[in-house]
Amino acid sequence: MSTETKTDLDIDRSVGDFRYEMDYAYDAGVGLTEATIDYISDVKGDPDWVRAFRKEGYRKFLEKPMPTNWATKDLDNIVFENIRYYLAQGQQASRSWDDVPAEMKETFERLGIPEQERKFLAGVEAQFDSEAAYSNIKAAVGEQGVIFVGSTEGLKEHPEIFKKWFGKVIPSGDNKFSALNSAVFSGGSFIYVPPGVKVKHPLQAYFRINAQNFGQFERTLIIADEGAEVTYMEGCTAPKFETATLHSAVVELVALKGAKIQYITVQNWSSNVFNLVTKRGLAHEDAEIKWIDCNIGSRLTMKYPGVVMKGKGARGEVVSIALAGDGQHQDTGAKMIHAADNTTSNIISKSISLGTGRSTYRGMVHVPKHLKGCKNNTECNALLINSHSRTDTYPAISVRGQGNAVQHEASVSQISAEQIFYMQQRGLSEAAAMSLAVNGFVNDLVQQFPMEYSVELKRLIDLEMEGSVG
Amino acid sequence: MTLTELSEIKVAAIAESGVTSEAPVPAANWPEWFRRDQQAAWADFLSIPEPKRTDEPWRFANLKALDLSDYTEASEVENEEALVARSTGFENIAAKLIFANEKLIQGETAGLPEGVLLLPLEQAAREHEVLFKKHFMSTPVRLGSKKFAALHRARLRTGAFLFVPKGVVVERPIEIWHWVSGENAAIFPHTLIVLDDGASATVIDRFVSASGERSLAIAVNDLTLGVASRLSYVGVQDWSRKTTAFHLNTTEVEKNSTSTALQMNFGGSYIRGESDSHLLGEGSRSVMLSINPADKTREIDQRTFQDHFSPRATSDLLYHNALADASRTIFAGLIKVEEGAHETDAYQKVRNLMLSDEAEANSMPGLEILADNVRCTHGATSGELNEDELFYMLARGIRPEQAAQLIVRGFFGTVLERLENPTLEEQLGLILDRKLNL
Numbered sequence: 064m065s066t067e068t069k070t071d072l073d074i075d076r077s078v079g080d081f082r083y084e085m086d087y088a089y090d091a092g093v094g095l096t097e098a099t100i101d102y103i104s105d106v107k108g109d110p111d112w113v114r115a116f117r118k119e120g121y122r123k124f125l126e127k128p129m130p131t132n133w134a135t136k137d138l139d140n141i142v143f144e145n146i147r148y149y150l151a152q153g154q155q156a157s158r159s160w161d162d163v164p165a166e167m168k169e170t171f172e173r174l175g176i177p178e179q180e181r182k183f184l185a186g187v188e189a190q191f192d193s194e195a196a197y198s199n200i201k202a203a204v205g206e207q208g209v210i211f212v213g214s215t216e217g218l219k220e221h222p223e224i225f226k227k228w229f230g231k232v233i234p235s236g237d238n239k240f241s242a243l244n245s246a247v248f249s250g251g252s253f254i255y256v257p258p259g260v261k262v263k264h265p266l267q268a269y270f271r272i273n274a275q276n277f278g279q280f281e282r283t284l285i286i287a288d289e290g291a292e293v294t295y296m297e298g299c300t301a302p303k304f305e306t307a308t309l310h311s312a313v314v315e316l317v318a319l320k321g322a323k324i325q326y327i328t329v330q331n332w333s334s335n336v337f338n339l340v341t342k343r344g345l346a347h348e349d350a351e352i353k354w355i356d357c358n359i360g361s362r363l364t365m366k367y368p369g370v371v372m373k374g375k376g377a378r379g380e381v382v383s384i385a386l387a388g389d390g391q392h393q394d395t396g397a398k399m400i401h402a403a404d405n406t407t408s409n410i411i412s413k414s415i416s417l418g419t420g421r422s423t424y425r426g427m428v429h430v431p432k433h434l435k436g437c438k439n440n441t442e443c444n445a446l447l448i449n450s451h452s453r454t455d456t457y458p459a460i461s462v463r464g465q466g467n468a469v470q471h472e473a474s475v476s477q478i479s480a481e482q483i484f485y486m487q488q489r490g491l492s493e494a495a496a497m498s499l500a501v502n503g504f505v506n507d508l509v510q511q512f513p514m515e516y517s518v519e520l521k522r523l524i525d526l527e528m529e530g531s532v533g
Numbered sequence: 534m535t536l537t538e539l540s541e542i543k544v545a546a547i548a549e550s551g552v553t554s555e556a557p558v559p560a561a562n563w564p565e566w567f568r569r570d571q572q573a574a575w576a577d578f579l580s581i582p583e584p585k586r587t588d589e590p591w592r593f594a595n596l597k598a599l600d601l602s603d604y605t606e607a608s609e610v611e612n613e614e615a616l617v618a619r620s621t622g623f624e625n626i627a628a629k630l631i632f633a634n635e636k637l638i639q640g641e642t643a644g645l646p647e648g649v650l651l652l653p654l655e656q657a658a659r660e661h662e663v664l665f666k667k668h669f670m671s672t673p674v675r676l677g678s679k680k681f682a683a684l685h686r687a688r689l690r691t692g693a694f695l696f697v698p699k700g701v702v703v704e705r706p707i708e709i710w711h712w713v714s715g716e717n718a719a720i721f722p723h724t725l726i727v728l729d730d731g732a733s734a735t736v737i738d739r740f741v742s743a744s745g746e747r748s749l750a751i752a753v754n755d756l757t758l759g760v761a762s763r764l765s766y767v768g769v770q771d772w773s774r775k776t777t778a779f780h781l782n783t784t785e786v787e788k789n790s791t792s793t794a795l796q797m798n799f800g801g802s803y804i805r806g807e808s809d810s811h812l813l814g815e816g817s818r819s820v821m822l823s824i825n826p827a828d829k830t831r832e833i834d835q836r837t838f839q840d841h842f843s844p845r846a847t848s849d850l851l852y853h854n855a856l857a858d859a860s861r862t863i864f865a866g867l868i869k870v871e872e873g874a875h876e877t878d879a880y881q882k883v884r885n886l887m888l889s890d891e892a893e894a895n896s897m898p899g900l901e902i903l904a905d906n907v908r909c910t911h912g913a914t915s916g917e918l919n920e921d922e923l924f925y926m927l928a929r930g931i932r933p934e935q936a937a938q939l940i941v942r943g944f945f946g947t948v949l950e951r952l953e954n955p956t957l958e959e960q961l962g963l964i965l966d967r968k969l970n971l
Contacts, residue, residue, distance in 0.1 A: 464890035
C-alpha cells in the first residue's frame, strides 16, 4: 500500500497532555555540575557511599562520548546544560492518596492510577518528576515480607540487600546515559520478594513528568529471591512541551535460583521526550526473566532490555512492540548474554512505522566459548504503512563453539492490498480495515500483556492508525 | 657475508620499498593523468585514519591484522614459465590472462568473439580513456576499507580490463590468474569488467601464492552491467596460509540485468571481503554468494551491501561458513531500500556451521528500509553437524572425519547450485572436493 501520510498523533496523548503549575520545594536548578550532585545528595540525605557513587557516575558521564558512531545523530540535540536535574515537592512518599498534594493527586486521578490500584494491583508507586508522591502496597502482600518502596528509602532502610546488587547488573559506566543516571538518580522502585513468595497481582509504578526542561532519572532495582515470582508494570506520560525533555532510567533485575520476574512497560511519553533507558536482568540457575516492552510515545527511544543468563538452565525473553508515528524514532531491541550451559533466550520483536516514523531493531546475542546446549531464537517483523516510513534491523550475533543453536529471522512487509480489499468488500472502511490488519499483526504479542493493558494497547493502536490512510 | 650483514641488508630493503611508508614510483606505461591520479590516491591513503575499534564497519574485526608496515613492493618473478605451467584451471575457456607480481606474464585471447576487449589495465587507460575513466574505481568505497582501496589505487601497476560490446555473448569462461611470489611481497590485483547492453560473460578470477610465503594482496574488482546484460563472476581465493588479503568489490547493475558473483575463500590468514551491490535499474538482479571453509586460526571478515535504488529489483545473498579449529568469521550485511525503490525483493542469509569448540562466528545481518511495498527478509543461523546425518553415514561404514567433510561439502554445494550454471557448478565442485580432501 503506497499511501500518503496524514496522521494525527496527538489524539491518544490527550490523556496525558495536561500539566499543573507547581511550586517545587526542592530545585537543583538548570544544568549539571558537581554542585548539582552535592545538592541532590544533601537534599536526599544520601549516605557517603551513595554520594561517592554519584560522583563516580558523573566522572564517567563526562568521559564517555555520545554513542553517535552507531546511534542516531538526533542524540546531539540533547542540551545537557538546559536540563533541570532535580525537582521535588517533598522527600517522603505518602502512604495514602489523601496525603498527596492536591495537584499531584489530581494528576494521577486523571491518569486513572488510584482506580486501577483498587481494581487489580498489589501495590503502586507514583512518581511525580524526581520523587515518588505515593507509594503503597496491599497489606496482605506486605505481610509476606515483600518490600516495595522508592529507591531512596530502599537504600536507607534495607542497605544489606540493596547494596549487594545495586549497580552490579548495570555498572554505572555501562554507557553514557547509565553514567548520567548514576550521577543524578532519584525515584524509581526498590522491590524485594522473599524466597518462595509468589506475588499474585502485579506491582505498578507510574512515572510522570510535569515540569518543562526536566530530566527524569529513576532507578529501579528488583530482587526476586529463590523461587519467588513477581510481575512489575510501569507506565509513563508527560505533557507536550515546546522543548525536549529527557528520561533516562536504569532498571536492574536480579532473579535468584528458580525465581521469575516479569517486567512490563507501556511507554507513552509525549513526542518531545528523549527516552534513553538501560534495562538489564541477571538470571541465576533456572531463573526466568521476561521483559514485555511496548513503545508508542517519545521522540526518540533507545532501549535494549537485556538478560544475562548466569546460571545453568536460566531463561531470558524479550517481547517487544514498537509503534513509530510521524517524527518518532523507536530504536529498541534486546541483549541476550548466555553465560552458562543450557540457557535459552527468545526475542520477538514487532514494529510498525507509519507516516515519517522510523523503527529500528538492534539486538545482541552472545554465546561464549565452551558452553553447551544454549539456544536463542530471534524473530523481528516490521510493518511499513506509508511510503515515507522507515525501518531498520541491526542484529549482532556471536557464537563460539559447537553444541549451541542460534537463529535469527527478520522480515519487512506491508499490509497486503488483498487483505484490505477483502475487508472492504465486507463493508469495512479502508481505515477500519487498516486498523484491523495492524492489530492482527501485533495481536499475538498484545495478548502477552495483562488484560487491562492489552485492551488499552489495542485502543492506542486504533487511535494511532486513525487518519493514516488517505 | 656474515649473518648480521645479511639481516642488515634485509632491514634496509624493507625501509626502502615499504608499501605503506614509501611513496610509489610513478608507473611506466601509464598515461600522465593516471600517474597524477595515483599521487592523489597516495595522499588519500596517508590522510585517511587507520580503522579504530569503535568504527562500526570494523566491529568484531581483529585490527592487529591491519598493520601492513613490513610489506614491500613485489619484484618481478624469475620463474615465469613455471607459474604459467601451474596456471591450469578450467577446461574449455575463451581466454586467459596470467599476472604475476604486478606484471602480465601471459595472455591468450584468441578464443574471444570479435569486438571483445581483454587487455591489461594500462593499455585500456591509454587506448580507451573514456571507458576506463568512467568505470575504474568510480564508486566510493563504503564498507570500511577506504584507506586500503586508496593504497591499491596508488600502487597498482596493471590488472585485467574486460569490455564486452552491445549484444555480444561470450559463451565460454574467461580465466584470470593473479600470482604473488616472495616473502612479504605486496600485490594489488585488479579486475575491471564492463558489459554493454545485452552482453554476457563469465569471468573466473584465480588468486594464488607461488609458495607458502607471507604476503599481502589488496584486490579490487569493479563489475559494471549495462541494460539486460548477464555476468557470472567467481573469485577463487587460494592465497598462502600466511597471506593478508583484501577483496573489495563493487557491482553496478542496470535495468533487467543479472549479476551472479561468488567468492570462495580457501587461503589466507586474514581475509577482509567487501561486496557492494548497487541495484540501479528496474528489474535488475544481484546474486551474492560466498563459500568459506575456515580452519586453523584464520579470520574471514566479510561486509556486504545490497543497495536498492530502483523499483522491482531483486538481490539475493547466501553466505555459508564452516568453522573448524580456532577460526573466526564475521559477517556484516546490510540491505538498504532507498526511497522510491518500491516492490523491492531482497534476501540475505548467512549460515554458520560450527565444527569446533574454539571457533567463533559473528553475524550482523542488517536492514534499512525507506520505501514501502517491499519484501525483505534476512536470517542468520549458527548450528552444528546434524547428528542424524552423521549417524546415517557412520552406519554405512564411512569414517567420522570423512562423514563430516561430506556434510560440509553438501553445505557448500547448496551455494554452488545458486549459480544456476551446471558447467561452473561442476568445475568449482571439483576444486571444492580437492580442497576438502574428498
